[in-house]
Amino acid sequence: MALEPARATDAEAVVALVESAFRGEPSRLGWTTEADLLGGRRTGADEIVDILDDPDQALLVRRDKLGALEASVVLRREAEHCWLGMLAVKPALQDRGIGRQVMTEAEGWAQRQWSSRRMRMSVIAQRGELISWYERRGYRLTGERKAFFYGDSRFGEPRRSDLFFVVMEKALPASG
Numbered sequence: 001m002a003l004e005p006a007r008a009t010d011a012e013a014v015v016a017l018v019e020s021a022f023r024g025e026p027s028r029l030g031w032t033t034e035a036d037l038l039g040g041r042r043t044g045a046d047e048i049v050d051i052l053d054d055p056d057q058a059l060l061v062r063r064d065k066l067g068a069l070e071a072s073v074v075l076r077r078e079a080e081h082c083w084l085g086m087l088a089v090k091p092a093l094q095d096r097g098i099g100r101q102v103m104t105e106a107e108g109w110a111q112r113q114w115s116s117r118r119m120r121m122s123v124i125a126q127r128g129e130l131i132s133w134y135e136r137r138g139y140r141l142t143g144e145r146k147a148f149f150y151g152d153s154r155f156g157e158p159r160r161s162d163l164f165f166v167v168m169e170k171a172l173p174a175s176g
Contacts, residue, residue: 030091038156
């Protein structure tokens with residue numbers, strides 16, 4: 001199944017998908033959980049609606065044969081590159097190559113729609129297994145660090161005081 005742009009009516013389903021992939025007990029069924037690092041929300045319908053309303057962002061989803069969401073990813077266009085974030089796959093479907101497929105399709109979408117030549121992302125530094133997964137997909141650490149959003153409950157409730165983000169980047173091949 002190919003990625004397609006999310007619809008406004010998908011907002012609550014996207015929130016449920018992302019929350020299940022990253023937070024709380026349901027996320028422990030998969031390997032992308034952040035439950036030991038963060039509690040609280042990962043996203044909300046307000047954030048999803050803002051993404052859908054922004055022409056410089058795209059929320060792409062993958063549906064099963066019945067139309068239910070299996071995966072999602074957010075892309076944000078910037079002058080020289082595209083940011084990839086909130087890549088989520090239903091925990092019960094993880095470890096089947098869906099995340100890899102979604103990432104590849106999202107990279108292609110950014111190239112076709114926005115002529116992006118580089119993809120960037122930020123990853124919580126303490127997520128070593130996830131960083132390694134992205135490295136196997138061609139992403140490299142840039143050496144840049146970003147502060148974690150302490151004190152802003154829209155991004156979760158930290159369970160540690162040492163969280164920060166690392167920036168990863170991948171050059172996208174020229175299309176021709």
